[in-house]
Amino acid sequence: MSPTSQSAKHGGALSVLFAVCLAALTLPLSFSGGAIATPAIGRDLAGSAAMVTWITNAFMLTFGSLLLTAGTLADRFGRRRIFAGGVALFVAASIASIFAPTILAIDLLRAVQGVGAAAALAGGSAAIAQEFEGHARTKAFSMLGTTFGIGLAFGPVIMGLLIERYGWRSIFVTTAVVGLVAIMLGVPRMRETRDPDAARLDWPGVITFTGALSLFTFAVIEGASIGWGNPIIVGAFTGSVALLAAFVAAESRNDRPMLDLSLFKYPRFVGVQLLPISTCFSYVVLLILLPIRFVGIEGLSEIEAGLMMLALSAPMLVVPYVAAVMTRWVSPGVLSAIGLLVASVGMLWLGSVAPGTGVSTISPLLASLAAVPAMIVIGFGAAIPWGLMDGLSVSVVPKERSGMASGIFNTSKVANEGISLAIVTAALGAMTAGNIERKVSLLPSQVQLLPEIAQGIVAGDLSRVARLIPEVPHSTLVQAYFSAFQSVSYVLASITFFAAIVIFVLLGRTRPTELSSADEIRVEAPAE
Missing domain, CATH: 1.20.1250.20 (MFS general substrate transporter like domains)
Structure with missing residues (x-):
């Protein structure tokens, strides 16, 4: 040429x-x-x-x-x-x-x-x-x-x-x-390029996997509004389990499955799948919950909320590359576990910071700055495993299975983001509703609206909530939300901590040489 x-x-x-x-x-x-x-x-x-x-x-x-x-x-x-x-x-x-x-x-x-x-x-x-x-x-x-x-x-x-x-x-x-x-x-x-040996689309796998994920997400989100015992919600959960079982059965019988379940016989591959789950619960959900908290609960403007979020997301620009460099001397599994431990500490710290407890009662932005150090710690900790996950996903299985392993990992990563967000939002709403019920004497008609009231608070729409329960002070609503946010933060910190221990056990012996050198590692930030 x-x-x-x-x-x-x-x-x-x-x-x-x-x-x-x-x-x-x-x-x-x-x-x-x-x-x-x-x-x-x-x-x-x-x-x-x-x-x-x-x-x-x-x-x-x-x-x-x-x-x-x-x-x-x-x-x-x-x-x-x-x-x-x-x-x-x-x-x-x-x-x-x-x-x-x-x-x-x-x-x-x-x-x-x-x-x-x-x-x-x-x-x-x-x-x-x-x-x-x-x-x-x-x-x-x-x-x-x-x-x-x-x-x-x-x-x-x-x-x-x-x-x-x-x-x-x-x-x-x-x-x-x-x-x-x-x-x-x-x-x-x-x-235009194609794979001449590409398999036909695995329709049974597509339908059952998408259906199971959709029904589960629907049940978690809507269950907070219409009640967990509602026949619609029970049916959605049941259908989700049935479709998941059908998906496993379909993939087990398929010669060219969409998702090769045999990869899960490798313990280290299972450990890799825990990485996106743990970072979802310690990091990704905060990308959604915190802007809503800053704008809807603490009264920041949208631009002020965006500036606050830099504390959480900016470490993703630098830390993944530093973590990749460190794999020359330290096992990526050990580094990932350390990062998750750091993130769990940040989650505990963030849970202790109440809305508006900063250095100023004049500016909402200054009053919210107390959360910044905790957000930096979380962002720093979560960025360590995130910069190593993709390399680990293909290095812990035989080379000829790396393509399928990468596909499973990416699907798991993105799907877990939606699932974890739905679960955490539902939990935050349920805890907020319980706090309001304990703190406020509501009329019977208002008790029936309690799930909607709690979801309105979690969504940051306090003006709508004020119309539903006008006699309840704004400070009481904020306190109910904070107590729920604190409890959720502690639960998320616990999940992240135990995930770090399991990942250390499963991946701690992964040698630095099992990954490429730092300048050849694919360093990725979240694909949101």
């Missing part, structure tokens, strides 16, 4: 990488933007507290449940086609969200965004793998991970500024524009 041809090929590959990174940037922007905008959307469109909760959960549910399916489709029908279709669907849903008249419409469109995001990420990642080889491929994926980190760190600030100046609909304008640029820059220069 002539130097001119090589230069053109290299330039095309860089254009593809830039386009995929742009498309990937919309994911953390959508994740953080949705969290920052939740109180404003709830006030503007006046939906129920449960419907407000689905603003984030709908996106995470479809994104997590369809990521592995999208990867199979990309191999079978073409990486370029799936990437272009995914970004186009995401852009279309973003544009429609600008004009959405109700929260129900927002929820449904957020679910469509999740479908597009899964296709865009799966197709884009596969396209990068085709355009680059060897060390260049590792660097390309590291750049993709850095993009996620940038979006996660600065997304809340950018989205907060947009919401404060132009309203919450501006976040959908922003993601639509970024997506359109990604299509225009990347698709024309992206080669």
